[in-house]
Amino acid sequence: MGNVIEIRDLHVTAKTDSGRVVEIIRGVDLDVADGEIVALIGESGSGKTTIALTLLGYARPGCSIVGGSVTVDGEDTVAISEAERRSLRGTRVAYVPQSAAAAFNPSKTIMDQVVEVAQIHDLMPMDAARKKAVELFRALALPEPETIGARYPHQVSGGQLQRLSAAMALIGDPKVMVFDEPTTALDVTTQIEVLRAFKAVMRERGMAGIYVSHDLAVVAQIADRIVVLKGGEVQEVGATEAIVHRPSHSYTKALIGAFHPRARVPDPEAAADGPQPILKVSGVTAGYGGTGRDKMPKYVVLKNLDLTLERGRSLGVIGESGSGKSTLARVIAGLLPAAKGSIEMDGVRLGQATRDRSKEDLRKLQIVFQLADTALNPNKPVGAILARPLVFYHAMAGRERDAEVDRLLDMVRLPRGLKHRLPSELSGGQKQRVNFARALAARPELILCDEITSALDTVVAAAVLDLLDELQRELGLTYMFISHDLSTVEAICDRVAVMYQGEKVEEMPTSRMKSGPEHPYSKLLIASVPKLDTGWLDGLRDDPLMAAAMEGR
Template sequence: MENLVEVRDLKVEATTDSGRRVEIIKGVSLDIAPGEIVALIGESGSGKTTIALTLMGYTRSGCSISGGTVRIAGKDMVTLSERERAGIRGTEVAYVPQSAAAAFNPAQRIIEQVVEVTRIHRLMPAEEARQKAVELFRALSLPNPETIGGRYPHQVSGGQLQRLSAAMALIGDPRLVIFDEPTTALDVTTQIEVLRAFKSVMKKGGISGVYVSHDLAVVAQIADRIVVLRNGEVQEVGATADILTRAQHPYTRELLAAFEPKPRGEETVVEERKVLLEIKGLSAGYGPIQADGQPLVRAVQDVSLTVEKGRNLGIIGESGCGKSTLARAIAGILPASSGTILFDKSELEGSVRQRSRDHLREMQIVFQYADTALNPAKSIEEILGRPLMFYHGMKGKQRDSRIDQLLDMVHLPKTLRHRRPQELSGGQKQRVNFARALAAEPKLIICDEVTSALDTVVAAAIIELLKELQRELSLSYIFISHDLSVVEAICDEIVVMYGGRKVEEITPAVLKAPQHPYSKLLFSSVPRLDPSWLDTLELDPELVTTYGHR
C-alpha cells in the first residue's frame, strides 16, 4: 500500500536574534499510511510541532525548510508555490490547534466559521455545507447538533470548542489531519469525550492523522505508531504497543518513567501533628455583593480544610470547580466573602493588603504560567532580589550571595542570574518562580497548576524538586491541579471539589477507592499507558449525565 505521507531527510533552520542560522530539525524521515494515525512525542523543543507544520508546507516566523522532501499524496509541499499549497490546506491536509479558543473569531457565529473553508475553496453550496457541518457535530458527539452552530465561541465549553475546531478541519474532507496537543488544556472527563469523538470520526472516514503530544497516555489511546523525537532528531519509531511495553531507546524509557512520578516515601510516625492552616466555612466569588452578603457569582461555597505542618494537601477538580478561586482566597488575592482563615494559630485578614508583612512572607503562591508571573523586563537577579529586599532588607553582597543560594536550591546555574525570563525554558522559568517564593522563607507555598504547562519529563523533575525542598526546609504545600497522577505523587491528603464545594477528602490509604460519585468519575477517567484502555472504558452513564463536563 502506497504511503499518504512521505517525509525524507527533512531539515528546518531558524534564524537567531544575532542573525546566525541554526538547524532545529536534523534530517527527519517518516511515513504515514492511508488511515493511519502517527503520534509525534517528545519534550518541549523536540521539534514535534515544527515537523507537523511542515506537512502543510508551513514554518514559523524566522524558520525555513532548508532540505529534504515532504510529500502528501505525491505532492512535495516544499517545492509547491504558496498558491498551490493554499489550495491543499483545508482540502487535503487540515490542522486542529492546541487552543481552539484562539482559532475562533469571538464576533462570528460558530457555523459561519466551520463552513468557511467550503466557501474559500468553493467545495459545495452553502446549504449543503451547513448540513454537512451538522452531521459532523453529531458525529463528534456535540450536544444539540442542529443548533449549536448558532452560538458564539464563548457560549460553549472548552471541550465543545475543541470538537468544533475538529469539525472545522474535517468539513473539507481532508486526507490528513494534524492534531497539535488538542486535549492538553482539557479536564480528564472532557478529554475522554474529545478523544473518543476524534478517534471515531478518523477511523470511520479512513482519515490519516498526525497527533502531536507529550502525554504518552493520551497518545496510547489514539495512535497506531509513535515517533519519539529529541532535539530535532528521531530517537525511536514503533507500533504504539511496542513503544509502551518494549521501548529500546534510553530516552523513550526516560519519557515512560517520567509519566508516573515517584510516589511519596514512607513517612515517619509523628505522635501529634500541628495544624499550620485551618479554613472554616470559606466562601468567595465575583461580582456585586448581594443582599445576603455574598457575591453574585459564588465560585467557592462553605469550604473547610486543614493543612498540617510538613504535609501537603491536594485540591483537585475540573475547570470551573473553584479550586483556583479557593487558592486566591486563601492567599488574600481575592478576599473571601465569609469564613475564617487561621494560619499558624493567627486569624488572617481577608485581603492581602490588610495582612502583616510576616503573614505575607510565610504564605507564598506560585502560579500556573511562569510567562505571565515573571516580569519580562527584569533580569532573574532583579526578580529574586526584590523579595529579599522587601522581606529581609537584604542589600549588596548579602543579597547577591543569597540569590546564588536560591538558584542553587532550585538547581539552576548561577550564570542565569543576568538573563531575562524569555531567555529561559519553561522548566527553568518555573524554577525561578519557586526560587522567588523561597526568597521569602515561607512556611506554606500554594502551587496553582504549576506543572500543567510543562511537558512530562520537566513536570516530573519539578515534582522531585518540590519534594527535595520540603525535606530540606520543612515546607508545606497546597497543590492545586487537575492532573491526578501529580497530586497523588506529592500529597498526603486530597480534597475533591465540584461546583464550588468540597465533596470528599481522600487519604492515600483509600486513594484507589473514592466514595463520592463525582470522585469515582474523576479517578476512572485518567488515561493509562494501555492502548486498549479507551476502547474498553465503561463509565457509569448516570455519573456522566450528572457530573460530565459537556
C-alpha cells in the same frame, strides 16, 4: 495503502540569542499511511511540534527549514510557494492547537469562526458550510449542536472549545489532521470525552493524523504507531502496542519509566511531631459577579468549604474543570475575597483581600499560577522578574540581590545565563520553573501550586516533582497542589481533597486514592485516569460506572 505523508531527511535550524545557528531537527524521516494516526512523543525540545508544523509548511519565528522534503498529499510543503501553502492549509492539512482558547476570536461567534475556512477557500456556500458545521458538532458529541454555534468562545467549557477547534479544522475535509497536545489542559473526565470524539471522527472519515503529545497514556488510546524523538532525532519507531509494552531504546524505556509515578513516602519526623495546622479554611463561600444585600456573589463557586493543611505536608485538590479548585487557591491567596467564612494561617486570621494583609502575611503565602505565559511580565528579563520579590520582601540590592537571583536559578535547575532572557525566549517548562523560583524568592512557608506541571512532559514533570520534594525537605515548605493530573497528586501529596461543584465531597490519604475512594464522584474521577494500555479507552464502554457517568454528562 499509500502514504499521505512522506518526510525525508528533514533539517530545521534555529537562531540563538547570540545569533548562533543550531540544528534542532536532524535528518528526520517519517511516513504516515492513509487512515493512520502516528504519535510524536518526547520531552520538551525534542522537536515534536517543530516537525508537525512543517506539514503546514511553517517554521516558528527564528527557525528555518533548511533541507529535506515534507510531502503531504503529493505536495512538498518545503518546495511550493507561500501562496500554494496557504491553499493547502485547511483543505489538505489542518491543525488543532494545544490551547483552543488562544485559537478563537473572543468577539466572534463560534459558527462564524468554524465556517471561516470554507469562506476563505470558497469551498461551499455559507448555508452548506453552516449545515456541515452542525453535522460536525453532532459527530464530535457536542451539546445542543443546532445552537452551540451561536455562542461565543467564553460561553462554552474548555473541553467543548477543544472539540470546536477540531470542527474548525475538519470543515475543509483535510486529508491530514495535526493534533498538537490537544488534551493537555483538560481534566481527566473531559479528556475522555474529547479523545473519544477525536477517535470516532478520525475512524469514520478514514483520515490520517499526526498526534503530538507528551502523555503516553493518551497516545496509547489514539495512535497506530509511535515515533520517539530526542534532540531532533528519531530514537525509535514502532506499533503503539510494541512501544508501550516492549520498548527497545533506552530513551523510550526512560519515558515509559517516568510515566509511572513514585508513591509518596511519608516523612517519619513529621509524623512523629504530630499534626500542626498551618492553614485553616472555615466555611468559605466565594464566587464572581456583583453582590446583593447579603454580600453573596451572583455566581457562587465555593460553597461553605472547610479545609485544613498541616505544616510541612502536601495537600492535593482534585476535581474536574469548574469544580472550584483554582477559585479556592485565589481565595486563600487573597486575590478573590470570600463572601463568607475565614482563612487562618498559624492561627491568625488573614484579611480576605491582599490589600488587607501585611507584607509578612503576603511573604509567607505564595501562589504559582498555571499559565506562566500570563504570570510573567513579557517585557522584563528573568533576572529582573526574580529580583523584584527580593527587593520587595527582603530589601536586597546590588551584589547580594544578584547572587540570590543566581541561587534561585540553581535551586530550580535553570542555567544562570537565562537571567538575561525574556520569558518569550524560554520553553514552557523553563517559564514554569521561573514562575516557581519567583515564589521561592519570598522565602515562603506555604506555596499554592495551581496546575504547575500540566504543560510539562513526563520526564521534565517527574524531575520537577523530585525537585519540589527535595525543596520541601530542605526548606520545610508546605504545598497545596491544585491539579487535574492525579499522578502528580499521588507522587507529591500526603492527602487529597476531592471537589465537585464547589464542595469538598471527600478527603483521604493519597495511599487510598486507588484502593478506597468512597464517594461516587471520587470513584469516577480516579477511574477516568488513562491507563498505559492500548485498549483502555475502548474498554470503558464495558465499565458500568464509566458508561453511566459519561451518558449523564
